[in-house]
Amino acid sequence: MPEPILDVRNLSVALPDDAGWRTIVSSVSFDVGQEIVALVGGSGSGKSLTARAIMGLLPARARPTADRLTCGGDDLRTLTEREWTRRRGKLLALMPQDPKMSLNPGQRIGVQIEETLLLHTSLRKEERREAALDMLVRLGLADAERIHRSYPRQLSGGMAQRAMMAAMLVNRPRLLIADEPTSALDREVQTQILALLRSLTVDLGMGLLLISHDLVQVARFADRVIVMRQGRIEEELAAHELADARSAYTRGLWAARPSAKTYGGRLPTADEAL
Numbered sequence: 001m002p003e004p005i006l007d008v009r010n011l012s013v014a015l016p017d018d019a020g021w022r023t024i025v026s027s028v029s030f031d032v033g034q035e036i037v038a039l040v041g042g043s044g045s046g047k048s049l050t051a052r053a054i055m056g057l058l059p060a061r062a063r064p065t066a067d068r069l070t071c072g073g074d075d076l077r078t079l080t081e082r083e084w085t086r087r088r089g090k091l092l093a094l095m096p097q098d099p100k101m102s103l104n105p106g107q108r109i110g111v112q113i114e115e116t117l118l119l120h121t122s123l124r125k126e127e128r129r130e131a132a133l134d135m136l137v138r139l140g141l142a143d144a145e146r147i148h149r150s151y152p153r154q155l156s157g158g159m160a161q162r163a164m165m166a167a168m169l170v171n172r173p174r175l176l177i178a179d180e181p182t183s184a185l186d187r188e189v190q191t192q193i194l195a196l197l198r199s200l201t202v203d204l205g206m207g208l209l210l211i212s213h214d215l216v217q218v219a220r221f222a223d224r225v226i227v228m229r230q231g232r233i234e235e236e237l238a239a240h241e242l243a244d245a246r247s248a249y250t251r252g253l254w255a256a257r258p259s260a261k262t263y264g265g266r267l268p269t270a271d272e273a274l
């Protein structure tokens, strides 16, 4: 077995409350290879705090502990703030929920993509431009030259999402964490973006930890699913087993999934989405 990209063993997160410390995430263990692993579970089950613990972005008063927390072989438990700055966006990246909010409206797309290269690499100006254009094409933006010189307001929601993803992926992070990455987009664009993320995990050799409430999309695009309930892992299963889960809790989540009606009467296939 190749070493996983992300390896989490017995991760717990406690937060202070009136009575002392409250354990919100409790001994969570899982790994992510070159694949899509979905983290699902009811509201407040600890999905976001787990993701924030991995990214080193917990609230200052939180107390995380883990027996092992590695990404690309790096021990994330011992990183200083300075070391984190070098790794966020390079080793691991967090995909923002609303692309329009994360792009700078006053700057051309190309400048914004190249800025992250400037921060993390020693590429020359022309090489940075080439890398930015290449990533825009990989993200399905065939008219890369035009997008490169556009401002965010000149792009549709779906194109802005792809441009933001190009900025996030141009450094080729090993692990991408996406917390409800498409919730601000309409269904059709959501499906396209998830299909794109799926092909990019292979194309760029990265792992994707996807937090989602939408079990229909998870069943279609994820490889494995980790179900969280009240801060613990309830069950881990292959995405295709979701309809037939062992745990009654998972079966309840599946029963509450968005209906075909939400998707306009018919569920598109992954191939159609591409």
Ligand SMILES: Nc1ncnc2c1ncn2[C@@H]1O[C@H](COP(=O)(O)OP(=O)(O)OP(=O)(O)O)[C@@H](O)[C@H]1O
Pocket (backbone or CB within 6 Å): 015, 024, 041, 042, 043, 044, 045, 046, 047, 048, 049, 050, 059
């Ligand atoms: N900064 C914080 N301070 C105090 N409590 C917090 C903080 N962040 C999260 N919590 C609590 O921790 C629990 C888990 O929150 P978390 O955001 O990880 O859940 P989640 O599974 O991502 O939920 P959702 O699906 O609604 O986003 C919740 O009970 C929440 O109220």
